[in-house]
Amino acid sequence: MFDAVLLVMLIMLAISILVGLYRAIQGPSMADRVIALDLIGIMMIALIGVVSIYLETQAFLEAILVLGILAFIGTVAFARFIERGAVIERKRD
Amino acid sequence: MSWLHIFILLPFLFAVIIPVLYKKFPKIHTGWFVLAAPAGIFAYLLSYIPMVAGGETTMYSLPWIPSLDIHFSLYVDGLGLIFALLITGIGSLVVFYSIYYLSKVREALHNFYVYLMMFMGAMLGLVLSDNLIVLYLFWELTSISSFLLIAYWYARRQSRYGAQKSMLITVFGGFAMLAAIIMFYIMGNTFSIRELLSQADQLVQHDLFIATMILLLLGAFTKSAQFPFHIWLPDAMEAPTPVSAYLHSATMVKAGIYLVARFTPIFGGTMEWFWIVTAVGLITLFWGSLLAVKQRDLKALLAFSTISQLGLIMSLLGMGSAALYYGGGETSQLHSAAILAAVFHLVNHSTFKGSLFMVVGIVDHETGTRDLRKLGGLMSIMPITFTIAIIGSLSMAGLPPFNGFLSKELFFTGTLNAASLDIFNMETYGALIPIVAWVASVFTFVYSLILVFKTFLGKFQPERLEKEAHEAPWGMLLPPLVLSVLVIGIFFVPNVLADYALEPMMASILPPLEGQFDIYIEAWHGFVPELFMTIGIVVIGLLLYLTLKKWLWLYNNMPRAMTITNAYNSGLKRMESGSRKITDLHMTGFVRDYLRYIFVLLIMIVGASLFLLDGFSFEVSNVAPINLYEMILAAVLVGAAAMVVLTRSRLTAVIGVGVLGYIVALFFVVLRAPDLALTQLAIETVSVALYLLCFYHLPRLRQRDEGDGLNVMNLVIALAVGTLVTLIALSANGHRMFPAISDFYEGGYELAGASNMVNAILADFRAFDTLLEIFVLAIAGLGVYSLIKLRLARRASDENQ
Numbered sequence: 001m002f003d004a005v006l007l008v009m010l011i012m013l014a015i016s017i018l019v020g021l022y023r024a025i026q027g028p029s030m031a032d033r034v035i036a037l038d039l040i041g042i043m044m045i046a047l048i049g050v051v052s053i054y055l056e057t058q059a060f061l062e063a064i065l066v067l068g069i070l071a072f073i074g075t076v077a078f079a080r081f082i083e084r085g086a087v088i089e090r091k092r093d
Numbered sequence: 094m095s096w097l098h099i100f101i102l103l104p105f106l107f108a109v110i111i112p113v114l115y116k117k118f119p120k121i122h123t124g125w126f127v128l129a130a131p132a133g134i135f136a137y138l139l140s141y142i143p144m145v146a147g148g149e150t151t152m153y154s155l156p157w158i159p160s161l162d163i164h165f166s167l168y169v170d171g172l173g174l175i176f177a178l179l180i181t182g183i184g185s186l187v188v189f190y191s192i193y194y195l196s197k198v199r200e201a202l203h204n205f206y207v208y209l210m211m212f213m214g215a216m217l218g219l220v221l222s223d224n225l226i227v228l229y230l231f232w233e234l235t236s237i238s239s240f241l242l243i244a245y246w247y248a249r250r251q252s253r254y255g256a257q258k259s260m261l262i263t264v265f266g267g268f269a270m271l272a273a274i275i276m277f278y279i280m281g282n283t284f285s286i287r288e289l290l291s292q293a294d295q296l297v298q299h300d301l302f303i304a305t306m307i308l309l310l311l312g313a314f315t316k317s318a319q320f321p322f323h324i325w326l327p328d329a330m331e332a333p334t335p336v337s338a339y340l341h342s343a344t345m346v347k348a349g350i351y352l353v354a355r356f357t358p359i360f361g362g363t364m365e366w367f368w369i370v371t372a373v374g375l376i377t378l379f380w381g382s383l384l385a386v387k388q389r390d391l392k393a394l395l396a397f398s399t400i401s402q403l404g405l406i407m408s409l410l411g412m413g414s415a416a417l418y419y420g421g422g423e424t425s426q427l428h429s430a431a432i433l434a435a436v437f438h439l440v441n442h443s444t445f446k447g448s449l450f451m452v453v454g455i456v457d458h459e460t461g462t463r464d465l466r467k468l469g470g471l472m473s474i475m476p477i478t479f480t481i482a483i484i485g486s487l488s489m490a491g492l493p494p495f496n497g498f499l500s501k502e503l504f505f506t507g508t509l510n511a512a513s514l515d516i517f518n519m520e521t522y523g524a525l526i527p528i529v530a531w532v533a534s535v536f537t538f539v540y541s542l543i544l545v546f547k548t549f550l551g552k553f554q555p556e557r558l559e560k561e562a563h564e565a566p567w568g569m570l571l572p573p574l575v576l577s578v579l580v581i582g583i584f585f586v587p588n589v590l591a592d593y594a595l596e597p598m599m600a601s602i603l604p605p606l607e608g609q610f611d612i613y614i615e616a617w618h619g620f621v622p623e624l625f626m627t628i629g630i631v632v633i634g635l636l637l638y639l640t641l642k643k644w645l646w647l648y649n650n651m652p653r654a655m656t657i658t659n660a661y662n663s664g665l666k667r668m669e670s671g672s673r674k675i676t677d678l679h680m681t682g683f684v685r686d687y688l689r690y691i692f693v694l695l696i697m698i699v700g701a702s703l704f705l706l707d708g709f710s711f712e713v714s715n716v717a718p719i720n721l722y723e724m725i726l727a728a729v730l731v732g733a734a735a736m737v738v739l740t741r742s743r744l745t746a747v748i749g750v751g752v753l754g755y756i757v758a759l760f761f762v763v764l765r766a767p768d769l770a771l772t773q774l775a776i777e778t779v780s781v782a783l784y785l786l787c788f789y790h791l792p793r794l795r796q797r798d799e800g801d802g803l804n805v806m807n808l809v810i811a812l813a814v815g816t817l818v819t820l821i822a823l824s825a826n827g828h829r830m831f832p833a834i835s836d837f838y839e840g841g842y843e844l845a846g847a848s849n850m851v852n853a854i855l856a857d858f859r860a861f862d863t864l865l866e867i868f869v870l871a872i873a874g875l876g877v878y879s880l881i882k883l884r885l886a887r888r889a890s891d892e893n894q
Contacts, residue, residue: 014729015725024748025732030744036748037752047759051762057765060770063771063774077782081785
């Protein structure tokens with residue numbers, strides 16, 4: 001029973017990633033696509049969590065943490081790129 | 094290491110010390126030092142004559158690379174010894190002649206004598222070597238030293254052209270010969286000529302027999318300037334005259350003759366050998382004598398005459414090989430006359446052709462020209478030179494009382510015998526042989542007369558000569574005089590030569606008939622057909638010579654495009670332009686083209702081999718079940734990939750790549766690989782950030798955001814590669830032949846104290862890979878750093894300027 005619930009959750013999360021991908025492809029503006037990527041990242045965090053419960057393991061908890069950080073950094077990097085054209089600016093002297 | 098080895102290697106030793114002597118004793122002509130080498134070896138080799146004349150042979154072996162069956166073994170028999178004596182004897186005379194011919198002041202003598210000694214040593218090694226690989230080594234060394242000698246005056250364009258041409262042609266033949274040598278090893282399992290000769294019976298039945306024969310003959314024909322490979326010899330006349338006299342008349346061009354004679358015991362007696370050698374020899378004889386008549390340059394005339402005479406010797410070797418067909422008895426004896434003629438003429442030709450070249454050198458040296466149109470009337474000015482020239486020419490023409498007469502008579506005997514053969518389809522074409530030989534001899538007679546009479550008789554034209562003509566110094570006259578004395582001497586006492594030299598040579602060429610030769614050479618043997626043929630030659634030849642002006646124009650009508658030299662030149666040119674075209678066609682400079690070649694080849698080779706070897710097989714019995722969410726994730730993967738390929742904006746493609754990488758990380762999670770998932774996530778983020786970094790630096794003007802247009806060929810190749818890789822992966826899954834070794838790593842805790850198996854493998858079981866991966870990252874980091882720094886430094890220096 002519990003496994004069935006987990007499976008349903010996994011399928012729903014996978015579908016939401018698919019929907020996120022649709023937005024990433026379709027998204028009229030670049031910001032739409034970046035948000036979609038961020039969304040996919042968050043969905044992946046949830047999916048990894050569910051998979052961890054499903055597989056009854058703690059091995060993937062670091063992956064969740066890392067993904068949380070990376071998704072944030074990635075979004076910021078994209079945001080900077082869209083805003084200023086460069087991710088890392090050179091020192092002005 | 095025997096004394097003979099030391100003497101063979103002596104010229105190479107001299108080649109090393111000559112430059113030192115040249116520098117140390119600038120006042121003495123270097124040639125005087127050099128003279129010691131050939132003279133000493135000649136004297137030493139003479140001591141072998143009694144032994145060889147007694148029908149004995151010796152063998153000296155010196156292991157060189159024993160594991161490969163390569164020994165520096167020297168085998169002294171009649172054939173090798175007489176060749177070696179010719180090489181050193183004429184070598185001594187040529188060195189002596191060159192002392193007077195080459196100026197001490199103007200010429201780079203050390204170069205000249207180093208090359209000459211290299212050549213002499215190589216030639217000696219060639220004729221005495223019993224090991225085929227060593228023989229080949231010396232063979233190529235003669236090609237190289239000949240190349241160096243022809244281009245001795247390397248500042249001249251014609252010298253370089255001649256050297257290149259002779260190199261290309263003789264090395265081509267040399268390679269063919271190497272192939273033949275390897276085939277010999279396959280057939281007989283030995284490189285030793287003597288052992289091969291003892292296996293001659295089995296070799297005939299081998300499948301490679303004919304191929305070996307043809308390749309070996311290619312080597313022999315190119316070296317001995319046989320038709321159609323004769324074209325290098327006239328161009329080799331750009332060499333200094335002593336070189337022409339030595340290499341291109343007496344020694345190197347006879348290396349091919351030596352080879353044919355040496356292998357006659359193996360190949361002789363077969364129809365192919367008989368016909369190829371005889372026919373090529375006769376064509377060369379005919380063609381060479383025909384072309385010699387039209388030459389206006391004395392050396393070119395002698396070059397074609399050499400070609401023609403070499404063809405004569407070659408054809409005699411071919412005709413004489415029939416003797417082996419009968420394997421003994423009277424018929425064999427009859428046909429062995431041709432071999433006798435061949436070896437006899439070989440010796441004779443070396444004597445008179447050497448002296449003729451030296452005469453031409455004297456004329457050139459003392460008048461400044463070799464052009465027949467400028468020469469004439471030198472008889473009273475250079476009486477001794479004239480005498481030598483007339484002796485050499487009449488011997489070449491085949492008149493008594495000179496040695497050429499004897500060998501020419503024997504030649505006719507050989508051709509008549511060959512014509513009467515009733516084997517090898519001789520009934521049909523046999524009658525042609527004496528006719529062709531006779532016509533060629535008529536032309537030989539004509540050009541011999543041209544050589545003497547156009548140079549020394551007629552009107553003296555001092556105003557057309559570059560120097561004031563006068564007789565040569567004695568030092569220059571002495572070597573040709575010695576040779577002329579030999580020319581006459583051999584005529585009067587041919588049987589001394591026959592007993593001591595020719596019989597042992599024949600014994601080497603026709604071993605089954607040893608001891609049964611009927612060799613008694615006599616100048617007069619009654620009113621036989623040979624004599625009438627000679628009389629015919631003299632009569633017709635004289636008539637032709639007197640009417641020379643009336644028919645010589647015929648030669649001018651021969652189109653230039655028809656000549657073989659023209660074919661060689663345009664062939665070279667076409668080869669160059671053709672290979673350039675091929676290179677330009679496929680080396681476009683575009684990476685996308687090269688990738689296309691790589692992928693297409695991959696599809697063709699891997700796909701075709703899998704298809705032909707029946708490698709595709711799909712096994713589904715041990716496949717894990719697939720969940721719905723995994724299918725959806727796979728759909729996302731495909732969608733992201735499609736987004737990367739189809740998008741029209743670079744930024745979208747980068748986002749697509751990011752999605753792709755994340756989903757792959759997710760698959761690592763689902764397939765229970767936490768370490769991989771972690772690493773994949775980090776790396777994917779970093780690389781996406783790097784892509785973004787790069788985009789900022791793309792040049793504005795050439796930025797193309799519209800994406801690439803659809804290329805049907807690329808699409809097909811991409812689809813094919815994808816399909817192929819998928820099929821291979823599926824097939825590989827179906828072809829699990831043995832269980833994985835991963836069970837071993839399950840004991841990771843006991844073996845390495847690690848509960849994380851992946852990390853235990855990375856850092857313990859297979860840590861070497863990790864070490865090198867760290868190196869890769871370090872190199873990549875340093876590479877990026879130095880690339881950026883260098884670029885910045887260059888930019889800074891540009892700004893300073």
